[in-house]
Amino acid sequence: MTDKNALQIHMFPCLSDNYGFLVHDPASRQTASIDTPDADVISRELEARNWQLTHILNTHHHFDHAGGNLQLKEHYACRIYGPAHDAERIPGMDIRLKEGDILTLGAHEIRVMETPGHTSGHIVYYLPQQRILFAGDTLFSVGCGRLFEGTPAQMWDSLGKIMALPEDTTIYCAHEYTLNNIEFARSIDRNNKDLERYYQEARQLRSENRPTLPTTLSLELRVNPFLRPDAPAIAETLGAGDSETLARFAEIRRRKDRF
Numbered sequence: 001m002t003d004k005n006a007l008q009i010h011m012f013p014c015l016s017d018n019y020g021f022l023v024h025d026p027a028s029r030q031t032a033s034i035d036t037p038d039a040d041v042i043s044r045e046l047e048a049r050n051w052q053l054t055h056i057l058n059t060h061h062h063f064d065h066a067g068g069n070l071q072l073k074e075h076y077a078c079r080i081y082g083p084a085h086d087a088e089r090i091p092g093m094d095i096r097l098k099e100g101d102i103l104t105l106g107a108h109e110i111r112v113m114e115t116p117g118h119t120s121g122h123i124v125y126y127l128p129q130q131r132i133l134f135a136g137d138t139l140f141s142v143g144c145g146r147l148f149e150g151t152p153a154q155m156w157d158s159l160g161k162i163m164a165l166p167e168d169t170t171i172y173c174a175h176e177y178t179l180n181n182i183e184f185a186r187s188i189d190r191n192n193k194d195l196e197r198y199y200q201e202a203r204q205l206r207s208e209n210r211p212t213l214p215t216t217l218s219l220e221l222r223v224n225p226f227l228r229p230d231a232p233a234i235a236e237t238l239g240a241g242d243s244e245t246l247a248r249f250a251e252i253r254r255r256k257d258r259f
């Protein structure tokens with residue numbers, strides 16, 4: 001049985017390796033775009049479904065996430081929500097969001113979680129009724145965002161908030177980085193059967209030009225080295241120098257930056 005009032009999520013490629021996401025509530029006819037990687041592509045996807053854009057929900061200020069804000073706002077007169085911390089860096093922002101804020105799309109709740117690390121103001125959006133997370137550039141499948149403005153401790157804390165969500169949470173990440181991330185993960189997490197299985201699956205999907213996303217928290221907890229720095233195989237690769245969880249996490253991030 002399909003619920004005709006269920007939220008509809010539409011994901012599509014933008015730019016070289018970003019994804020755009022539209023969230024549509026049929027009951028209220030409200031539609032949100034998570035970030036605005038490419039205004040022309042997002043407009044085209046809206047028009048193809050006859051959806052009117054009412055909300056833009058920005059995760060952070062980078063151009064591949066907020067670059068389409070002004071063009072879309074001009075066309076649709078939508079409201080732009082984003083991190084309070086980054087209000088000055090996000091074009092056209094109307095509503096400043098903080099940890100624990102709840103906004104609504106029709107009758108559906110969207111919760112804000114602050115996840116600094118990739119940028120100092122980064123936020124993610126969690127839909128508790130659907131158990132869906134829009135993770136921006138905080139978490140990728142088998143990876144996490146680069147630390148442009150934050151410390152390893154901040155990022156580890158941010159990922160901890162995501163790890164505390166229900167394991168069956170569906171996670172939409174903003175980039176298709178999975179294959180490269182798996183290749184790195186295999187180099188430090190040897191003989192992980194779940195990772196090997198996912199590698200085959202991801203290669204197959206990408207060879208057919210299909211997305212590897214969304215992912216789930218339960219899969220990421222088994223294959224993403226950034227969520228499991230204490231796994232014995234990873235700890236062994238990193239050696240005795242890094243005995244604390246946070247030090248291991250920081251070392252994994254450093255190695256990925258050089259990979």
Ligand code: ZN
Nearest residue numbers: 060062118137
């Ligand atoms: Zn970014």
Ligand code: FE
Nearest residue numbers: 062064137174
């Ligand atoms: Fe990005």
